[in-house]
Amino acid sequence: MMDDLFVDPDPVPVAQAAWLLRGYLRESAPQIIESVRGVLRQSPLRTMQVPGGKWMSVKTSSCGALGWVSDALGYRYADTDPLTGQPWPAMPTALQVLARDAAAEVGFGAFEPDACLINCYQPGAKMGLHQDRDEKDLSAPIVSVSLGLPAVFMFGGSKRSDAVKRFPLEHGDVLVWGGVSRMVYHGVAPLKAGHHPLLGEWRVNLTFRRAG
Ligand SMILES: O=C(O)CCC(=O)C(=O)O
Numbered sequence: 001m002m003d004d005l006f007v008d009p010d011p012v013p014v015a016q017a018a019w020l021l022r023g024y025l026r027e028s029a030p031q032i033i034e035s036v037r038g039v040l041r042q043s044p045l046r047t048m049q050v051p052g053g054k055w056m057s058v059k060t061s062s063c064g065a066l067g068w069v070s071d072a073l074g075y076r077y078a079d080t081d082p083l084t085g086q087p088w089p090a091m092p093t094a095l096q097v098l099a100r101d102a103a104a105e106v107g108f109g110a111f112e113p114d115a116c117l118i119n120c121y122q123p124g125a126k127m128g129l130h131q132d133r134d135e136k137d138l139s140a141p142i143v144s145v146s147l148g149l150p151a152v153f154m155f156g157g158s159k160r161s162d163a164v165k166r167f168p169l170e171h172g173d174v175l176v177w178g179g180v181s182r183m184v185y186h187g188v189a190p191l192k193a194g195h196h197p198l199l200g201e202w203r204v205n206l207t208f209r210r211a212g
């Protein structure tokens with residue numbers, strides 16, 4: 001009877017070919033989190049080194065046919081988890097469907113991600129401005145899901161020096177960018193301390209890509 005009061009809010013354009021789907025996850029968040037926990041039981045979180053030798057403040061893992069890895073040699077996608085020596089865990093169906101539906105919501109039809117990078121932030125963790133540039137198929141969008149503690153997302157331009165827009169991301173928000181915005185510089189400001197009812201002291205980000 002009241003269902004029509006709970007329609008999804010319209011996607012908010014944040015740049016050309018980039019949208020924020022606020023509160024997209026809603027009641028499916030616990031199931032998504034359970035799926036992520038299942039992945040992390042097989043391929044645990046770890047801290048990766050970036051080329052040049054520094055360590056990331058974000059802890060990561062992956063699922064899908066390809067996983068994102070970084071070490072002193074550089075960034076790349078690999079079909080095996082270097083920590084376990086095993087293939088990455090399969091991408092749970094709930095995650096695939098979430099990514100595909102969110103992409104379709106803003107006009108990217110037939111998005112079939114083969115990689116989901118799981119980024120886990122604790123207070124103080126951050127991700128500097130970067131481009132997602134290791135994927136072979138740049139015609140596919142990036143779908144980025146936020147869970148747990150809120151964060152400030154930075155969305156710039158195609159040059160590192162371009163002006164950056166900052167906007168808050170909350171639990172359940174999904175960002176989708178592609179097309180002319182596919183190569184924009186983006187990052188996450190240092191996470192503020194807080195407590196989330198489902199994830200405690202953590203922010204979890206799922207970044208879906210067509211990598212291979
Ligand atoms: O945590 C986020 O919201 C962004 C993650 C990201 O940009 C990446 O993993 O490449």
Ligand SMILES: [Mn+2]
Pocket residue numbers: 130131132186
């Ligand atoms: Mn990125």
